[in-house]
Amino acid sequence: MSLDFNKTLVQMTDVVSRMKTSQNDRNLRLSLAAKIMKATKENDLKEKLSLAKDRPFLWANPSSELGTGHSPTELPEEYAVVAADGSHIDVDRHLPVPCSLINIGTCILQYGTHPNAHLSNYPKLYSDEGLYLTEHGTTTREVAIEGPVLGFKRTIDEVRELEKLISEIPPTIPTLALVDGSLVLWGLSGQGYPNLVRQEFLDKGILPILDNLKQVAQNRTISVAAYVSLPRSTEVVNALRLYLCDTNAVECKRSCSNRMSPFKPCDLPNELLDRELFDILLKPGQRSELFFTNSSIVREHYNGHQIYFFYINNGQEIARIEVPDWVATNETLVSLTHALILDQCYKGRGYPVSISEAHQQAVINGSDRQTFKDMLSSALTRQGLPTYTSEKTRSKRLAWL
Amino acid sequence: MSERIGEIIEANTNSFIVQCYKLYESPPLGSIIQSGTPTIFGVISEITTEPLDPSRPIIAIGHDEPTEDEIYRSNPQLNNLLCTRLTSLTIGYSDGDNVYHGFPPHPPRIHSFVYLSGNHNIESLAKSFDFLHLLLTSGAGDEVISACLRQISQRVQDGYTFLVESGQALATELVGQFPRLNAILRRLS
Amino acid sequence: MIVEDNMAQSNEQSLLGHVVSGSLRDGIEIRMGNQISVEDIKEGTYVTIHGQKKSFFGLITNVKLMTTDPNLQFSYSATDNPFISEIISSSMTYGSLSVLPMLTLPAVLGTEETVEPAKTVPSHFSQVFQASERDVEVVFGKEDKTHFFIGNPLDMETKVCINLDELIKRSSAVFGKSGTGKTFLTRILLAGLIQSDLASSLVFDMHNEYGSTGQDRDRGRRVSGLKQIFENKVAVFTLDPENSKRRQAKYDFEVQIGYDEIEPEDIQLLQATLNLSNVAAEAAYTFEAKLGGPKKWLHAFLEMEIEDVYTLAQCNGVNLQAARSLHNRLTRFKRIGFMKPTAIDDSVKRMLDLLNKGKHVILEFGRYGDDLTAYMLAANLLTRRIHNRYVYMKTEAEGTTKANEPRPLVICIEEAHRFLNPAVAHQTIFGNIARELRKYNVTLMIIDQRPSAIDSEVMSQIGTKLACQLDNDRDIDATLGGTSGSRELRSVLSKLDSKQQALIFGHAVPLPVLVRTREYGSDGSYTDLTRPSWHTTDFGIETEEELEERLKELF
DSSP: OOOOHHHHHHHHHHHHHHHHHHHHHHHHHHHHHHHHHHHOOHHHHHHHHHHOOOOSSOOOEESSOSSOOBOOOOOOSSEEEEEEEEEEEOOOTTSSSOEEEEEEEEEEEEESSSOEEEEEEEEEEEEGGGGEEEOTTOSSOEEEOOTHHHHHHHHHHHHHHHHHHHHHSOTTSOEEEEEESOSSOGGGSTTSSOHHHHIIIIIIIIHHHHHHHHHHHHHSOEEEEEEESSOOOOHHHHHHHHHHOOSOHHHHHHHOOSSOOSSTTTTTTTTOOHHHHHHHHOOTTOBOOOEEOOOHHHHHHSTTOOEEEEEEEOSSOEEEEEEEHHHHTOHHHHHHHHHHHHHHHHHTTSSOHHHHHHHHHHOOOHHHHHHHHHHHHHHHHHTTOOOOOOHHHHHHHOOOO | OOOEEEEEEEEETTEEEEEESSTTOOOOTTOEEEETTTTEEEEEEEEEEEESSTTSOOOOOOTTOSSHHHHHHHOTTHHHHEEEEEEEEEEEEEOSSOEEESOOSSOOOTTOEEEEOOHHHHHHHTTSSHHHHHHHHTTOOHHHHHHHHHHHHTTSSSHHHHHHHHHHHHHHHTTTOHHHHHHHHHHHO | OHHHHHHHHHHHSOEEEEEEEEETTTEEEEEEOTTSOGGGOOTTOEEEEEOSSOEEEEEEEEEEEEESOTTHHHHOOTTSOHHHHHHHHHHTEEEEEEEEEEEEEOSSTTSSOOOEEOOSOOOTTOEEEEOOHHHHHHHHOOSSSSEEEEEEETTOOOOEEEEHHHHHHSEEEEEOOTTSSHHHHHHHHHHHHHHHTSSEEEEEETTSOSSSOEEETTTTEEEOOHHHHHGGGEEEEESOHHHHHHTTOOOSEEOOEEGGGOOHHHHHHTHHHHTOOHHHHHHHHHHHHHTTSTTTHHHHHHHSOHHHHHHHHHHTTOOHHHHHHHHHHHHGGGGSTTEESSOSSOHHHHHHHHHHTTOEEEEEOGGGGGOHHHHHHHHHHHHHHHHHHHHHHHHHHTTSOGGGSOOOEEEEEESTHHHHSTTTTTTSHHHHHHHHTTTTSEEEEEEESOGGGSOHHHHHHEEEEEEOOOOOHHHHHHHHTTOTTHHHHHHHHHTOOSSSEEEEEETTSSSOEEEEEOOOSSHHHHHHHHSOTTOSSOOSSSOHHHHHHHHHHHO
């Protein structure tokens, strides 16, 4: 039976009408918050914020003022952009043989006197032991690589791929490596996963990659960045909140949430998002100041690699760009990253073209998924092994009457 | 043997579709190409440039570029995402020794390499005008026919005589359709 | 091998095209090949068609322009584009010939098969060639004793020969407007007869053109007469010796006609010329009866005074006016020089003797050629008497060998319509002779410019016609009347040159042929006539005595 649009529409209409009433109030607060951000002085800010500890929200540390916008610099004559994106088929209970597939799509774009492009994808199939993370030294403590864990694996594969892609470009050409999403493995914070997982994806995963990249950066001009479109982050809003806050930490912890505060004046930025603020603060093409994240994962487990971020107005939206510290502290690299990302967004009409092409390479659509299952069945049949599928799958395949 | 221009991606008894290796690099309309073993000859009746992935539409992106070339320079991925395809109407085949006009007993295989036919084969094909009848009844369009004849005339020994003889053959085929004949002859002159 | 020879030779000739449609009745349509220009093909020339089993010989009667697409004439302009012009002219336009298939030729030469009239048509796509010299020769026969060279087909050097045997088997005719060469053609025909010795001829030379020197008005020169060319073979008789002498024309005998030779029949013939009414002409019979019979009546009648005539008329129930006009007209006879109460000599007997010996007689009229009455009277009378003699001789010879039969005689008369028009055809001797065919070994050769005036029954008895240019539709119709293929021939006939061209059809030729008549008037032409290619000795120069001498020398 198809979706009952009548019933859904009624509910949608209620939501939207509620939005309207709160909209005006919100707009006023936004413009006020923006004004304050513009007016903050670096020293004041740093002073107040560095004293702050132990709040029930995550705030970012600004490297200078909150509200400053920086215009982009000129593009170099020759440059290259590489991107990697992934897609996966999760372990499917309905398959005759449990397995998963990660497909990494890559895109190399070279600009200048010898424009060039290279698009590709690399599928990798996992089965049997490949479906589990086993603790070193044991045979039974294991975690299944599926669901969000498979997602982590994919992210690591994507970033790892960037290393390879960079090596394809002649070292004299400034290169930007892009990936969609975040350099911070947010999901690994908290106690959700055993150490095993953290070890696999941080110690054996992203950290070595970040080390390598830092090494490579010593010998050539490269930048690495993660691009988040339509970011829902409130790290800068919360920094503002902290700046405005008169209440002590204990009170705050008791009453406030990540989203809002009941006290004045720090209730000003309630429910506001970073991107909304920067939409006012940044002119098209401008980037914000650099911030570094206070995420516990980074603080505790990134082994010294600090992840910075900034916002950029690419003309269509406000995007969040995350960069490693060796990029963030290098003025040239920051400018390069800014200019190149803008160019990519322009060419991609609002989203970096290299990432979208890498995504196109990676994507596994519905018919591909079906083909994957069919191929599996054929392979089994050829080997004389039984194939079977769940009745649920069979009923999904043929919607018979 | 001339350079490979592409591969067959679709084939049936009376036509085949070639994807060219290089974007925009295809022989002109009306050229005679050959492919497969046994060799099959065809006339290029349509050249299309389109996205490799049919689900991805092409949109105009060069509003701020000063020239068309700049668009390609600024978007090098276009060369990877677009392709040039040819449709070719089959006009003959060879068994190694002789060249015959008409449809072959079997179509060529997918992924057969495609080459531009050399002067020797074109001379053999041009010895008789049976292929004209095939082209006229294939729904190719008169532009294809005149392009093909012009192409052949540039490759055979006495091009002018060939054109005159092909005009005479057309006159016989197009009895009662003088305006159509006249239009084709204008293209040839 | 012979077939191959034939074919090989054909390939050397120009291939004109191939047969695409047609019928025996309406002619064959031939699609011309593009290698030949329409402008090079003439109506009236011959083609050979190589059918599947036999060859056909035919006459081109029409040349047409055709296109494969009728729209072409509206949509196309030749000046546009030379490339397109070349293609269209070589593929969409073509010439078409209409050909009358007339004969079938033997597929293999030298066999029993002969040339025959075509009874069928060649098959589709049979190849068509311009007739070769050899083909024409096969059809028309080579020049020999019975085949007389009369002229050449258009644009060819081959000799067209008429079969003299066939020519004299029936009466023949030479038609044409004045000034189109009838006289020349007749001279040539007579020369042929003299040359071949197949028959004797008696020529009523109205305008003194045949015997002695005549005039070639076009070229402004004098041409020899038959007497000058053939000398001893020809005897010239004259009705007007004074005139002949004045013209320095040699003659052999003088002819006179006595009143006692004239019969009422002759008067009847002259009715129109003498302007006599029916009654008046018929009155002659009455007077003949009353005035002493055939030999005496005219003399007596002419000697009578007019009052006596009236009396006689009244007594015998003859209308007075009629009688007077009759007397009046007949008195004219007195003024005709050669008319005497009694002739000095039996000219007829003389003529007959000569004719029997194989000589040819030409009767000059001198100044009387312009007098229609004199001409008609003399011609009719002499012919009647000669004919009577022939009838007698032929009847006598019946039952015995052929050698006893009188020698064939051809009587040549000009202005034939005077003698043969529907009104008098049944009464004149000429009409009789025409109708008799060759019953008594006498046939006519009539020369005329108004064939439409000749009785149609007479016309139908004419075996061979030689037509020079005619421009009157009725004359053309009369000439062609009843001939097969007359519709196509009509076109050819109406386009004849005004000089030196004739269309010959009938029994003496295997098929209608358009010829350029042979030369007559140059020195070479005389030699050709006296010394034809097939004869080793030349004759006409030797008299009988000289011939005997020669023979003596030999033995």
